[in-house]
Amino acid sequence: MSFLSQLINGLSVGSIYALIALGYTMVYGIAKMLNFAHGDVIMVGAYTIFTAVSMLGLDYWIAIILSVVFCTVLGIVIEKIAYKPLRKASPLTVLITAIGVSYLLQNIVLLIYGSHQRPFPKIISVKSIKIGENLVISGEAFFTMVITIVIMIILTLFIKNSKTGRAMVAVSEDKGAAELMGINVNRIISITFAIGSGLAAIAGLFFASTYGFIGPYSGAMPGIKAFIAAVLGGIGSIPGAMLGGILLGVVEGLSKAYISTELSDAIVFSILIVILLFKPSGLLGKNVTEKV
Amino acid sequence: MTILETKKLGISFGGLRAVDDFSISIQKGQLYGLIGPNGAGKTTVFNLLTGVYKPTDGSITLDGENITGKSTIEISKAGIARTFQNIRLFKNLSVLDNVKLGLHNRVKYNLLTSIFKVGSYSRKEEEMNKIALELLRVFGLENEAQLPASSLPYGMQRKLEIARALATNPKLLLLDEPAAGMNPNETAELMETIKFVRDEFDMTILLIEHDMRLVAGICEEICVLNFGTVLAKGKTSEVLNDPRVITAYLGE
Amino acid sequence: MAMLKLENVEVCYGVIKAVKGVSLEVNQGEVVALIGANGAGKTTILHTITGLIPAKSGKIEFNGHNLLKTPAHKIVSMGMAHVPEGRRVFQGLTVLENLKLGAYTIKNKAQISESLERVYQRFPRLKERRNQIAGTLSGGEQQMLAMGRALMSSPKIILMDEPSMGLSPLLVNEIFDIIKEISSSGTTVLLVEQNAKKALSIANRAYVLGTGRITLEGNAQELLNNEAIKKAYLGE
Amino acid sequence: KNESTAKNEFLIGGIGPLTGSAATYGTSVKNAAQLAIDEINENGGVNGMLLKLNFQDDANNPEKAVNAYNTLMDAGMKVLLGTVTSQPCIAVVEESHKDGILQITPSGSAVDCIKYDNAFRICFNDPDQGTASATYIAENLDVKKIGVIYDKSNVYSTGIFEKFKAAAKEKGLEIVSEQAFTDQSNTDFSVQLQNIRESGAELIFIPVYYQEAAYILTQANQAGMSIPFFGCDGLDGIIPQLGDNAQIAEGVMLLTPFAADAQDEKTQKFVKAYKEKYGSIPDQFAADAYDGIYTIAEAIKKAGVTSPDDPDLNQKLIDAMTKIEVKGLTGTMTWDASGEPKKEPKAVKIVNGAYKSMQ
Amino acid sequence: MGAKSEKNKPFPGGIGRFRQKYDNNFLISFGIMIAIFLFCFLMIATGNATRHFKSLLVPAGINIILAISLNLVVGILGELSLGHAGFMSVGAYAGCLFSIYTQELFPIGVRFPLSLLVGGLVAAFFGLVIGVPVLRLKGDYLAIVTLAFGEIIRSVIINLDFTGGAAGLKNIEKHTTYTSVFIIILITLFVILNLINSRHGRAIMAIRDNRIAAESLGVNITYFKLLSFILAAFFAGIAGVLYGHNIGSLTAAQFDYNRSIEILVMVVLGGMGNIKGSIISAILITIIPEMLRGADKYRMLFYSIILIIMMLLNASPRFAEFKRKIRIKNLASALKSKSRQKEEV
């Protein structure tokens, strides 16, 4: 019983990681850049809802839509200003710029809202689900899991079947050749960012609802964890991001429960390293060996 | 004297039998051609010979030494050097440094010498420069020595790759489509260079090529691969007139 | 009237001038060959025409439109296709997916399936391998795929960059036959080739590129018999 | 360059995190210190001098704190109020000791923060809080089995916990479950709470700051746990933090010298002024800083310093510290040479969303 | 034409042994460092240096060492490492523990250099350990592993007793002076620049440019990858010891991934493989946030904006051209105006 409920604890954390990792891996896989600011877009999304509901007293639905729209636009703007001029630069240059953007978002929020954590409005209230005597799945966790799976399926279908999705894959493979097919590469990358950031807004909603508080730095740690989850699952693989996120959450939970709360971070990271040593391109990543 | 001998060499990728029952024997100083349709397994043979892939069957003997299953580095030390079908230069390094890397295991000094620039450093570097420049001269690249390799036009890059491979002073030199992307004149020039290298350095050369003029012009013996197996081998002129080779590869 | 027209085009990589004032014309229905030594700038010219590299100065017109101000992806929808150097098929996608991406600019579904049928007809091998991952195809098959992909947009003109490179003699012949067919079905072709003899034998007209400059132009048959050309490019 | 050359302006330097994850604490200190200084200046300053605050960010990093310290010295700082967090404080006290200037840390609670003669503090130190908590629980509450959640990566939290553990053993309390977390994972406590629930603990001791405590309480509530919580001064601020969900904190007990809703006039005035100026309810850090400034003012008065250029200023102020008594928000304080404040911790319980004194 | 072929000659003007050993890169880097040192020395000697200025010298110097050493892995070997602060922390703890426990054994003149060595060696050992995954992984996968490695170290340090746990190590004697840092920088520069300009350095760069080709020439990939990681870790460890002996205390929190990323920022801003650039950008990244102290609460906002602008400018081809122009123009005009001045006098 205890094992099951600890497993559920891990799964709930994992599904949050997975949800964040989906947006991360989207940008990561297609624009081939590590958007270290992704976690901060999540934070901005949560603040948008906070502002709309707690400060302006708007309706929940309006707040959520507002947040998605705002983050989508934000994603596009960031891409235009900070990343687009770097199309030809090395990926590391883009990485550092993304870190700059991450600092920028944190500090803007810090200046506007101050440094203290804000209680996040209770938007998602789903009843906990009781299975048997002691087994309880919190409503938020269940809802997060469902949403994560739905988004994963939609994204997979979108990329596999829609014209834009195919164009995204083409862009991720070879930008020049994609251009020769008549694909507007800049537009596709903008769309990718838009989707990634819109997903970040949704992740922000669920993250903040689950834990109840937001601060200017709330996005940093989840961002890193999502990055880890995305890599663990295999770069650019959408089901991989999901799997990586869940696995990370479960390993974290179980090692806290059964090995040591003090050393759980070290344990989680060690397991990550071991997994990557056996699967050097992630759990579901394509193992591309270079043809000689 | 036999320099290279392979016996029943084979490898599979998943279900695909890329090379099967591949046996050849090359004499010292020979210019040997390996031809065959696209995807026949020619490059794979090179990869087997150089240790990039480990053969699932068969054996490779270089100058009497069994090198089957050895690592790329060991094989390089044993005396096989190669060029690549898709050029693999050290793009950000100078032309000269590219060739000096070929000398990596020939002119050596230890780590402490590197770090403290004492002892034999200058002498060894000068020795390397001398050998490398000489090689570059053979290929008409001496004026480009200080340019980054990536700035060379395609044809020169191919030549640089050959010079770099030669710098390792190999017993056997493998060239993978050296004339690809060259026009007939450049190809003719390249043929001269290859012959020159063979004579001057007393080298044994095995080459893959689709340009029949080059193959017919300089190879003494050839081997035709088709679907991973040897279709024909022997004297160049004879093999090229083999009707099976004509239907499978040459056309006309 | 010329379908494609370059006037005094100059292209630079950083400070290095790779193309130094090139003018050329391609007329409707022609096969025009562009030959020249390694590094002469042939690939650069093609890239400039399709907008992957910006020109420093000069003029490029396609059916009366100024291409210099048109982004690459729009140029494709104007009816131009490019088979790039080194094939550049989408390695991780299947043959069919590659072909469909070739018709990216085409909205009409019926037209797409029609094009697909035509391409399959021309390259039966591609039909046979339609679900194979492109990266695992052999060199010749990848070349066919690159051509088929370009044809998917039913272009008015198709630019080909060394389509015979790395192919076996048998396939080289096949590829040139295909180019002839493509041309006879009404598509204009601008062909860059190292294999000058083959290229000239199927072309109507040809240009010879020295380092960054046109050094000679004329009727393909005449050039084939030109002593200087024979010496410099045909290796005779 | 020298900011204090303006006539008779007495420059107080402040150092604390204004950016980074500890930014709230530094911001509270900065705000409250400014508030106190404004009040003092409105009433004519101290001994004819006006006070001025120059507050520098250290991002909770010792190296940056030392840089900040030197910036302040260049600016002509006379007394240092800081640093806010322990780790940087330990590094900075080395420097201020060499310069011999008076340093008062409002909230640096590690023992070593004030290891030199020139350094004093306003808050309680960690060991004292740990011992006091264990003693209080053993003597006043009817529980024997204790579960603990503490921040392994934080000095404050581990400092209190270690002493608590030792004292608890002495007092016959049994720690049935020790649950740690770190700054790498400080939002999800479901596993730790579950572990404690299964250990049969009757009380959960949480020597953590209110930001983490807010997560812990919320999640305990979600999991339907009804075990009482006990915390230290870092927990102060939990009620405003929880906002609309303040009822979650019902029954939480904490040791604290400050309560924002205390009924005395001084506190009410402070809280009102702070809220008006900064829009939020002051926490423990703010109260400590406010008291810190008044302590400095008191020391200046006692030392009879009338000019910032007094050549013996440093020694005079340090000497004065052990002679003054300050009636502050956090209690009435006196200091001895050790630099520790003598004041009584109060145990409070949150009842109906407000602090209620316990014995 | 004549000029061109002269320029294309392998070694214009013929080269002496000295030039062969010490190329422009080497001389300019050393020149920059010595000029900076002299400038600081003069500032201090003439009493013009503020305390703030002086307190930045050691941190800037430590950052230079960190940036140069990380550049060996990221720029020269071409592998992304997000765990440099991890090596720094192991070195720092090892070296500082050593100097604390041998307080009675050795006089300071021996103990401090020894503790630097101990810190460096222990970090180098960890470099060897992390080198194992390095041999199997590439790109972002490796980045994650190095990041994880850094966080594991941090987590373990927090949980050990002899490291002081969360409270950290205290009472480390403060021996680091800007002169000692300067000397270590010169040693680091000497070793790394020499290495780059040698058989070993070439092999490392060859691996970066084309692993398969390097292997085919008999370059031992394993050895050189490990060598790079070990050397980089060694110097990061030394930097850590210097850091500990400058601040007087150590906690694991100072070495989290943000610190690693800060070092990476210096490397990328300075240019991959560009050692001179690393020196300059390490100084910039150290002083910009400090210079912005006047901006008060907008400090970090400005810092992030400056960081973004610097990266954008750095990557812009127009700016590269501009830099080239002003460099040549400046030199020319400076020379001209100097000679004119002389004439006028």
Ligand SMILES: Nc1ncnc2c1ncn2[C@@H]1O[C@H](COP(=O)(O)OP(=O)(O)OP(=O)(O)O)[C@@H](O)[C@H]1O
């Ligand atoms: N690493 C690999 N994994 C899977 N299949 C491979 C691999 N390497 C080669 N092959 C397959 O083995 C076959 C032979 O390939 P190889 O490159 O040797 O052909 P080739 O004769 O060199 O052809 P070309 O003349 O086109 O270069 C091809 O079908 C190729 O797809």
Ligand SMILES: Nc1ncnc2c1ncn2[C@@H]1O[C@H](COP(=O)(O)OP(=O)(O)OP(=O)(O)O)[C@@H](O)[C@H]1O
């Ligand atoms: N990305 C680049 N950066 C710098 N120089 C380049 C670049 N691409 C090509 N060049 C240079 O521009 C010139 C023309 O190159 P281009 O590729 O157009 O030649 P080409 O005629 O297609 O030759 P090939 O027959 O080898 O394909 C060459 O000198 C080449 O080195």
Ligand SMILES: [Mg+2]
């Ligand atoms: Mg091949």
Ligand SMILES: [Mg+2]
């Ligand atoms: Mg070309």
